[in-house]
Amino acid sequence: MKNNDWYLRDSEEDFGEALHRRTEELYSIPDTQPDEDGLIECPVLPLRDLVVFPHMVSPVFLSQEAAILAVEEAQLNDQTVIALTLLDADVEEPGPQDFLPVGVETAVGRLLSMPDGSNSALVQGRRRVEVVEFVQLEPFLIVRARPVYETAEVDRETDATMRTALEMFQRCVQLDRSLPEEAYLFALNIKEPGWLGDMIITAIAPPLQNRQDLLLVLDPMERLKQVISLLAKEADVLELEDEIHTRAQSEVDRTQREFYLREQMKVIQTELGDSDPWAREVLELHNRVEHANLPEEAQLRALKEVDRLAQMPPMSPEVGIVRTYVEWILDLPWAAATEDNLDVRNAAVVLDRDHFGLPRAKERILEYIAVRSLNPKRLRQPILCFIGPPGTGKTSLGRSIAEALGRKFVRLSLGGVRDEAEIRGHRRTYIGALPGRILQTMRRAGTLNPLFMLDEIDKLGQDFRGDPAAALLEVLDPEQNNSFSDHYLELSYDLSKVMFITTANTTGTIPPALLDRMEVIEFPGYIEEEKLQIANRFLVPRQLEENGLQPEEITITDQAILRAIREYTYEAGVRNLERELGKICRKVARRKAEGKRFATRITAAYVERFLGPPQFFNQEADRQNEVGVATAVAWTENGGEIMPVEVLLVEGKGNMQITGQIGNVMQESAQAALSYLKSRARSLEIDADIFDQVDIHIHIPEGAIPKDGPSAGITMATALTSAFTGREVNCNVGMTGEITLRGRVLPVGGVREKVLAAHRAGIRTVLLPKRNVKDLIDLPKRARSELNIVPVEHMDQVLEVALVTQEKKTRVPRSRRKDNQEVAMEATSKPPTDPATIQPGV
Numbered sequence: 025m026k027n028n029d030w031y032l033r034d035s036e037e038d039f040g041e042a043l044h045r046r047t048e049e050l051y052s053i054p055d056t057q058p059d060e061d062g063l064i065e066c067p068v069l070p071l072r073d074l075v076v077f078p079h080m081v082s083p084v085f086l087s088q089e090a091a092i093l094a095v096e097e098a099q100l101n102d103q104t105v106i107a108l109t110l111l112d113a114d115v116e117e118p119g120p121q122d123f124l125p126v127g128v129e130t131a132v133g134r135l136l137s138m139p140d141g142s143n144s145a146l147v148q149g150r151r152r153v154e155v156v157e158f159v160q161l162e163p164f165l166i167v168r169a170r171p172v173y174e175t176a177e178v179d180r181e182t183d184a185t186m187r188t189a190l191e192m193f194q195r196c197v198q199l200d201r202s203l204p205e206e207a208y209l210f211a212l213n214i215k216e217p218g219w220l221g222d223m224i225i226t227a228i229a230p231p232l233q234n235r236q237d238l239l240l241v242l243d244p245m246e247r248l249k250q251v252i253s254l255l256a257k258e259a260d261v262l263e264l265e266d267e268i269h270t271r272a273q274s275e276v277d278r279t280q281r282e283f284y285l286r287e288q289m290k291v292i293q294t295e296l297g298d299s300d301p302w303a304r305e306v307l308e309l310h311n312r313v314e315h316a317n318l319p320e321e322a323q324l325r326a327l328k329e330v331d332r333l334a335q336m337p338p339m340s341p342e343v344g345i346v347r348t349y350v351e352w353i354l355d356l357p358w359a360a361a362t363e364d365n366l367d368v369r370n371a372a373v374v375l376d377r378d379h380f381g382l383p384r385a386k387e388r389i390l391e392y393i394a395v396r397s398l399n400p401k402r403l404r405q406p407i408l409c410f411i412g413p414p415g416t417g418k419t420s421l422g423r424s425i426a427e428a429l430g431r432k433f434v435r436l437s438l439g440g441v442r443d444e445a446e447i448r449g450h451r452r453t454y455i456g457a458l459p460g461r462i463l464q465t466m467r468r469a470g471t472l473n474p475l476f477m478l479d480e481i482d483k484l485g486q487d488f489r490g491d492p493a494a495a496l497l498e499v500l501d502p503e504q505n506n507s508f509s510d511h512y513l514e515l516s517y518d519l520s521k522v523m524f525i526t527t528a529n530t531t532g533t534i535p536p537a538l539l540d541r542m543e544v545i546e547f548p549g550y551i552e553e554e555k556l557q558i559a560n561r562f563l564v565p566r567q568l569e570e571n572g573l574q575p576e577e578i579t580i581t582d583q584a585i586l587r588a589i590r591e592y593t594y595e596a597g598v599r600n601l602e603r604e605l606g607k608i609c610r611k612v613a614r615r616k617a618e619g620k621r622f623a624t625r626i627t628a629a630y631v632e633r634f635l636g637p638p639q640f641f642n643q644e645a646d647r648q649n650e651v652g653v654a655t656a657v658a659w660t661e662n663g664g665e666i667m668p669v670e671v672l673l674v675e676g677k678g679n680m681q682i683t684g685q686i687g688n689v690m691q692e693s694a695q696a697a698l699s700y701l702k703s704r705a706r707s708l709e710i711d712a713d714i715f716d717q718v719d720i721h722i723h724i725p726e727g728a729i730p731k732d733g734p735s736a737g738i739t740m741a742t743a744l745t746s747a748f749t750g751r752e753v754n755c756n757v758g759m760t761g762e763i764t765l766r767g768r769v770l771p772v773g774g775v776r777e778k779v780l781a782a783h784r785a786g787i788r789t790v791l792l793p794k795r796n797v798k799d800l801i802d803l804p805k806r807a808r809s810e811l812n813i814v815p816v817e818h819m820d821q822v823l824e825v826a827l828v829t830q831e832k833k834t835r836v837p838r839s840r841r842k843d844n845q846e847v848a849m850e851a852t853s854k855p856p857t858d859p860a861t862i863q864p865g866v
């Protein structure tokens with residue numbers, strides 16, 4: 025039995041006035057003063073089965089005549105007694121040898137008569153005493169004893185020991201329902217180690233033997249240490265009890281559930297009768313729920329719904345709704361899972377078998393598998409984010425990863441998802457409500473741990489109907505996704521075993537909170553050589569097979585493939601290339617199926633026959649040096665593009681107009697370029713007056729794609745300079761970089777894709793901000809060796825490379841230069857001072 029009366033509780037009287045009065049009385053009894061020998065002389069309060077500790081208040085029961093006499097004597101003198109515990113509780117008339125040698129000087133409150141004739145009193149321990157001698161034996165005992173004075177000094181060791189004791193005590197209070205919370209608060213406020221030890225002993229009330237032993241320990245620190253080891257044992261026992269209790273509880277729950285199931289079945293049967301087809305249907309559903317191995321919460325919910333169903337007339341419109349709901353619960357994977365194949369070598373083989381290149385992504389996956397195989401339980405699922413232009417293998421690598429791991433593969437496109445309910449579902453109160461797309465996809469997966477690809481996470485929308493990104497955050501958060509909540513399902517669903525991979529074309533539009541959760545892996549665009557390899561090794565064999573052709577019977581030559589790449593596709597990835605190759609294979613397959621003769625060796629000439637007139641022309645042949653036209657290399661979601669920037673000067677008043685779906689940042693960038701040019705007019709040999717005599721029109725064609733950003737800054741400055749000086753721009757130079765008013769060139773983003781685009785377009789010299797050169801580490805060797813990358817820090821360097829030197833310029837045929845810009849130039853610009861740059865016709 026625990027002693028719950030360690031502080032101020034009395035079973036006979038209520039808390040309150042009476043108790044308060046009684047304790048006041050207790051506290052007012054003075055300690056007995058020591059004589060000249062340092063000893064105190066007091067009547068003995070003999071205790072059976074009980075130990076009183078200093079500072080603590082407890083009730084005692086007095087049945088023995090001698091005890092009552094001793095207490096009465098003490099109270100008569102307004103004096104304390106010495107509480108001595110009997111070594112053996114059964115001794116009838118105890119003598120000196122029957123007591124512990126250490127007792128406690130104790131104040132005793134008023135005696136209260138109990139119904140059974142015994143007496144009780146509240147006592148308060150004051151301090152330990154060592155018994156020196158018994159001075160009286162009859163009619164009650166009197167002893168002389170030496171008080172033990174404990175130091176209240178607290179050094180670092182004491183402090184640490186006290187803290188340990190407190191922590192362990194707190195643990196016990198948490199585990200033990202019979203220990204009130206206040207016990208810990210009380211202990212927390214004790215500032216002396218000895219007192220703390222005594223308080224804890226009284227509270228946890230260990231067996232009598234322990235209490236007696238601890239009373240005998242006079243050194244407070246030693247005592248506290250023994251209390252700590254006692255607490256440790258106590259906590260162990262309590263934890264065990266707790267565990268047994270929980271187990272017993274779940275056993276009870278299970279039996280209750282089974283009982284409930286059986287009862288429910290009976291109700292359905294009696295209500296509807298066995299023969300009723302509706303009853304049979306409901307029963308069947310009931311049985312499915314019962315045997316579906318659902319988690320408890322889901323099963324109970326489903327059963328409740330089946331119950332409702334049983335009570336509905338079969339024609340009720342609600343039947344369908346309830347049924348669909350139960351079916352959803354049954355169809356979701358709650359426990360089914362595949363076992364991961366964590367064989368790194370096998371994974372490496374699978375990834376290489378299906379994909380060319382992509383070293384970073386492959387390496388990261390193999391690392392993940394390796395770490396998982398070493399530490400299967402602990403590892404958090406990383407959330408990878410594959411970034412790159414379309415057709416660079418993001419999805420198909422995801423598929424291979426799933427295959428390598430032996431997981432199911434599912435995909436969900438987030439493009440254009442703007443409503444939270446699309447992710448999380450609609451409440452069932454809506455007619456036609458369904459779970460959100462996450463759970464729909466999980467149902468398709470059929471297992472709890474698929475590889476789940478979330479495509480186009482950069483195209484996520486947002487509007488007044490709630491923020492889907494917030495819902496996605498919950499899906500991707502390992503701390504929360506073990507209990508994902510869907511509005512329709514209304515049951516928490518565990519997504520924590522799912523391996524999520526997201527894909528996007530750009531990180532720019534991914535909500536930052538989401539981006540934070542993910543590990544970005546870039547998928548760069550491919551150069552021609554890589555595309556050729558991918559086509560030969562993967563795309564062609566796959567297309568042949570899909571179209572029922574044998575690899576031995578058809579060859580597509582490299583020249584044919586290159587032609588398809590150059591004249592029929594214009595892309596960073598290989599998606600369109602695969603489609604075009606597919607078309608070729610289909611044409612051949614058709615002839616074969618019709619029993620006609622068919623080409624077995626597809627050469628470049630066949631390509632045009634099968635695919636029609638070329639869609640893209642060789643841009644290199646088409647380009648020429650011009651005044652007022654410079655080439656920007658630009659980043660787009662589809663990879664990179666080259667983008668001409670045209671400048672036209674017409675008579676006017678110094679206004680500037682920019683067209684071609686241009687954003688604000690680009691507008692400002694054009695202003696900066698112009699200001700720079702004006703400030704450098706003199707050294708560029710431009711007459712400053714001309715700026716007020718012309719209007720400037722900058723145009724950036726290339727489709728109707730909206731363009732923005734500062735990275736065309738140096739291109740606009742180059743085109744402007746060209747237009748004002750009449751010097752041509754080298755058409756084989758591409759450039760990117762932001763410009764400052766003073767002509768410094770600042771770094772920009774997307775450099776690798778831009779450089780690849782330039783390479784694709786046959787541009788061989790690319791001007792890059794110096795600080796961007798580091799971004800080219802991963803550039804394929806071939807591209808690197810074919811390109812002339814010029815790092816620039818200042819506009820002067822740009823102009824030096826980009827503007828054509830005079831001798832070269834004179835070689836450009838006259839006829840070609842009679843275009844609009846030049847005519848306008850001729851009409852408006854004053855002849856530059858250098859006679860060699862005078863425009864023809866001026």
Ligand code: ADP
Binds near residue numbers: 378415420597602
């Ligand atoms: P994304 O998801 O990046 O838009 P996909 O994964 O759909 O691109 O790739 C388009 C096609 O190109 C797929 O058939 C894919 O197998 C193929 N492909 C892309 N990159 C590679 C590569 N490195 N090796 C083999 N095939 C590739």
